Amino acid sequence: MxxxxxxxxxxxxxxxxxxxxxxxxxxxxxxxxxxxxxxxxxxxxxxxxxxxxxxxxxxxxxxxxxxxxxxxxxxxxxxxxxxxxxxxxxxxxxxxxxxxxxxxxxxLKDSLSNVASGVMLVTLKPFRVGDVVEIAAQTGKVETITIFQTRLRGADNQTVSLPNSLITAAPIINRSPGTMRRVELVIGIDYGDNIDAARQAALDVMHADPRVLAEPSPDVLVYDLAASSVNLGIRCHVDNDDWFAVKCALLERIKKAFDANGIHIPYPQQDMHLFVRNAEGARTSIGEAFTR
The missing domain is CATH 1.10.287.1260 (Helix Hairpins)
Known part of the structure; x- marks a missing residue:
């Protein structure tokens, strides 16, 4: 046989x-x-x-x-x-x-589009294996780029698999190419508080943290005169790996520094005025009506 x-x-x-x-x-x-x-x-x-x-x-x-x-x-x-x-x-x-x-x-046109998108990702190189990226509201470190999909490792160690066609169609934010990243906090203070005192308190907190880079130097700017607060933009630069930890630490320490210096963070508030009409049809506020 x-x-x-x-x-x-x-x-x-x-x-x-x-x-x-x-x-x-x-x-x-x-x-x-x-x-x-x-x-x-x-x-x-x-x-x-x-x-x-x-x-x-x-x-x-x-x-x-x-x-x-x-x-x-x-x-x-x-x-x-x-x-x-x-x-x-x-x-x-x-x-x-x-x-x-x-x-x-x-x-399988969708699968073939994933293959074409995979070739584009390798050719154009918007990110590489090991980069930290944000794609389609998903953030993580790039682990693998295959023919059909790209796999990320999230901050809480979960695996995120994204089709390559979705990646090329969505905005890609690559947080790894530079050596630093800016921390930007927007904190409102009361209109009656001293802006210079609040600025100095925030600067002292940032200068005291060794993870905050000296260049570019930290700064505090007035971002907005809002309805119930003066909004300050508190900014500094840190290494990529320290960004989240420094942001949380600065929020806590700046709050404590403001409390120690008598600087208030106001709550949003509204003033309401109520009126009543008397027998003659004249309008009177509630307070005046009770005092009569």
């Missing part, structure tokens, strides 16, 4: 047990070849990834190319198994794949 004999010649045989045995052996051989080939493809992709890293190719591009090579190797493996074990000729396979590709392309 020839395992690699064309399948059509075997199915014409009269012995059904021989046909079943031959088909079973072909299926078993195809499964073994698929398993070994997949292991080989994964090993080759890892080898390619190491070679790209040795060649100092950017980590994001190296990761994407290694995964793309793995997928292409699996496709080649499937075509080889069909030809070797089942006698499917390459010309026939390409014709079928061409016809099926059109139907699959229409059905």
């Amino acid at each position: 020839n395992l690699f004999e064309p399948l059509g010649d075997i199915t014409q045989a009269d012995n059904w047990s021989e046909i079943a045995l031959s088909v079973g052996l072909r299926l078993a051989g195809a499964m073994v070849a698929l398993y070994l080939g997949a292991r080989m493809a994964k090993w080759t992709a890892r080898l390619a990834s190491r070679a790209l890293a040795t060649a100092q190719v950017e980590a994001t591009a190296a990761q994407f190319l290694a995964r793309l090579a793995y997928v292409l190797l699996l496709v080649v493996l499937a075509l080889a198994i069909l030809q070797l074990f089942f006698g499917v000729q390459p010309a026939s396979m390409f014709a079928v794949l061409g016809a099926a590709g059109l139907a699959v392309g229409l059905a």
